[in-house]
Amino acid sequence: MVDAVRDAVSVRFRPILLTALTASLGLLPxxxxxGKGAAPEQGLAIVTLGGLVWSGLLSTNLLPALYVYKRExxxxKIS
Structure with missing residues (x-):
């Protein structure tokens, strides 16, 4: 069971990381x-970057760990 989670994380980690990194680099400026006119959108870009970082950490680290913990x-309890 733990092996299945490790395999899934190893398969999905790179696509999730690259997607978050690409979007983050696009929002960084x-x-x-x-740039001109960046001030009104600056708050939205910061919030979006935070969401990208949080969702990346959540889907690659926290959720698999919680799944293994709950399963064990x-x-x-059954045994």
């Missing part, structure tokens, strides 16, 4: 306030 807790 706006979040830093570079359930198996201990």
């Amino acid at each position: 706006t979040a830093l306030g570079f 807790k359930l198996l201990r």
Whole structure:
């Protein structure tokens, strides 16, 4: 069971990381306030960057760890 989670994370980690990195690099100039007219969109860009970082960490680290924890807790309860 843990092996299945490790395999899934190893398969999905790279696409998730590259997607988040690409979007983050695209939003970085706006979040830093570079360019004409960047100030009104700066707050939205910062919030979006935070969401990208959080969702990347959540889907690659936290959710698989919680799944393994809950599954082992359930198996201990049954035994």
